[in-house]
Amino acid sequence: MAVKKIDGTVADAYLALLADRGIDYLFANAGTDFAPLIEAYSKAEANGLKTPKPVTVPHENVAVAMAMGYYLKTGRPQLVMVHVNVGTANAVCGVMNAWRGNIPVLFSAGRTPFSEEGGLMGERSGEIHWPQEMRDQGSMVREFVKWDYQLPNGKVLENTVDRAINIAMSEPKGPIYLTLPREVLAETVQGGFSYQSPSRHRTPSAPFADLNAIDEAAAMIAKAKNPMIITSSAGRDEADMAKMAALAEAFAIPVVQRKPRYVALPTDHPMHLGFTPEALMKDSDCIIVIECDVPWIPSKRGPNADAKIIHIGVDPLFSQYPMRGFPCDLAISGVLGGTLDALTQALATRVPQARDQVEERRTRLAALRASQREQWAATLQKARDSKPMSPAWITHCLDEVKGQDAIVIKESPVTFEHMRFTKPGTMFSIGAAGGLGWGLGTALGVKAACPDKLVICTVGDGAYMFGNPIPAHYVSAAEKLPMLTVVFNNQMWGAVKRNTREVYPDGYAAKSNREPLTYFDPQLQFDKAVEVAGGYGETVEDPADMPKAIERAMKVVEGEKRQALLNVICRGP
Numbered sequence: 001m002a003v004k005k006i007d008g009t010v011a012d013a014y015l016a017l018l019a020d021r022g023i024d025y026l027f028a029n030a031g032t033d034f035a036p037l038i039e040a041y042s043k044a045e046a047n048g049l050k051t052p053k054p055v056t057v058p059h060e061n062v063a064v065a066m067a068m069g070y071y072l073k074t075g076r077p078q079l080v081m082v083h084v085n086v087g088t089a090n091a092v093c094g095v096m097n098a099w100r101g102n103i104p105v106l107f108s109a110g111r112t113p114f115s116e117e118g119g120l121m122g123e124r125s126g127e128i129h130w131p132q133e134m135r136d137q138g139s140m141v142r143e144f145v146k147w148d149y150q151l152p153n154g155k156v157l158e159n160t161v162d163r164a165i166n167i168a169m170s171e172p173k174g175p176i177y178l179t180l181p182r183e184v185l186a187e188t189v190q191g192g193f194s195y196q197s198p199s200r201h202r203t204p205s206a207p208f209a210d211l212n213a214i215d216e217a218a219a220m221i222a223k224a225k226n227p228m229i230i231t232s233s234a235g236r237d238e239a240d241m242a243k244m245a246a247l248a249e250a251f252a253i254p255v256v257q258r259k260p261r262y263v264a265l266p267t268d269h270p271m272h273l274g275f276t277p278e279a280l281m282k283d284s285d286c287i288i289v290i291e292c293d294v295p296w297i298p299s300k301r302g303p304n305a306d307a308k309i310i311h312i313g314v315d316p317l318f319s320q321y322p323m324r325g326f327p328c329d330l331a332i333s334g335v336l337g338g339t340l341d342a343l344t345q346a347l348a349t350r351v352p353q354a355r356d357q358v359e360e361r362r363t364r365l366a367a368l369r370a371s372q373r374e375q376w377a378a379t380l381q382k383a384r385d386s387k388p389m390s391p392a393w394i395t396h397c398l399d400e401v402k403g404q405d406a407i408v409i410k411e412s413p414v415t416f417e418h419m420r421f422t423k424p425g426t427m428f429s430i431g432a433a434g435g436l437g438w439g440l441g442t443a444l445g446v447k448a449a450c451p452d453k454l455v456i457c458t459v460g461d462g463a464y465m466f467g468n469p470i471p472a473h474y475v476s477a478a479e480k481l482p483m484l485t486v487v488f489n490n491q492m493w494g495a496v497k498r499n500t501r502e503v504y505p506d507g508y509a510a511k512s513n514r515e516p517l518t519y520f521d522p523q524l525q526f527d528k529a530v531e532v533a534g535g536y537g538e539t540v541e542d543p544a545d546m547p548k549a550i551e552r553a554m555k556v557v558e559g560e561k562r563q564a565l566l567n568v569i570c571r572g573p
Helices: 010-020 032-047 060-074 084-100 154-169 182-186 211-223 240-251 336-348 351-383 391-402 439-449 461-466 469-478 494-503 508-512 543-559
Strands: 002-006 025-028 053-056 079-082 106-111 148-150 176-181 193-197 227-231 255-257 286-290 308-313 330-333 407-411 455-460 484-489 536-540 564-569
Touching: 002 010, 010 032, 010 154, 010 182, 010 193, 025 060, 032 106, 032 182, 053 469, 060 079, 060 084, 060 106, 060 439, 060 469, 079 084, 084 106, 106 154, 148 154, 154 176, 154 193, 176 182, 211 286, 211 308, 211 330, 211 336, 227 240, 240 336, 240 351, 308 336, 351 391, 391 455, 391 484, 391 543, 407 439, 439 455, 439 461, 439 469, 455 461, 461 484, 484 543, 494 508, 536 543, 543 564
Parallel strands: 025 053, 025 079, 079 106, 106 176, 148 176, 227 255, 227 286, 286 308, 308 330, 407 455, 455 484, 484 564, 536 564
Antiparallel strands: 002 193
């Protein structure tokens, strides 16, 4: 334990403290409130002092997504700073996704100067400082963050930074919001600023499951003839994939990844039974819902009335959701890694009396899995030559070249059935709140964390436009973060069209086959957008051309270290 000291302003001390606490990056879109920080950065550079690397990100949602992506591959939360209330407003979709996805982001913003005159350093100096002030700036995001606070002075800086990190990183994890008045950042710390290194404010350990509840769950599962696991967010911690695999394999429990956000189980694992739980759910007598907010849609199809339902997760009831009424016979709170280990151990004591049942189930599931994979292959065969191009064919072509180590960002109609994932942390689909446009920024954050990995960002045409593509392509070029972007261009809001038909299957909109507000006309040349940042762009329409187009794009990304984009004209829902 050491006491470190830095002379200068609160801004100087803030950057030094962040660097000491392991913050690698400041993803920022600056405004007039940044003046003390910009001066502090210049001073630190001149004096050779360590600071978080500043990255200019010309749109706030891209900045938040970059912080999310970087955290997911490193386990270290990063700092985002935006311009007062307007920057906060632009970042809200990203913050909502981080909140619902339990991804820690140190989200911060300047606060319009509060002093009008008197010679206070950092006081108001431009017309915009009056109309931009709010009574309660934090109210804009208070429902979507774990903690919000305004730094009152430099004396509490160390406690404030440490508390922000501690709260963001404690389970369930999530974003925080810190506002920084310009006068406070510009204040000179008399006598210098001292802080403890390393921090004496430790983040609390993750909660561990109640072993009595674990034993009760094991008894339910051992008794069941057809247990199954449904998950969406297992795999956020990469170590959990092996633990899920061990549990599923030992006791022949099929795993269905509904709307997967991470790789919870290798797709070649014998207990991986796809992505739609309904087929298994109709015969299941015990359903283990693991880190899954929506395991099924009750209005469409639910489990059998007498099936036992177990919910497992760090917050298994998703307490921040205003309404979530899924049946629950047992809920187990605890960080997933420890819970899976404990459940595996508890089930192991019950194997002898259930062995015949487990092995019978294993044989039956192997046949079911083989049949399922045959159906997937048949679907792909039909899609191979279809025009407009099928998302299944696009997915298959990407799968053929990506290998085991490439990282795929999915904000697109990628068909999971036709892409293999065998390693943890190689797929992310993290728009948990439904705020579109996170894919490009997340891919950039992942690439910053894993510069030697191939990163493939797949987006729909709507998601691409929401992703602020020009700012994203700028960051890719400026920070030397080459990646392959594949736009699934079906010229529509596919989800809007699909849901309209679900609500009104025989309605006027369905009969028109041209639902208002769902189509993009004319067809856009997204491949031209990447060219403004020195990237390579190409439009692909013929399915026969897709493999060679990917090959050309890969040569640019991996050989020339430039970003590339394929604008793929494809079929909609």
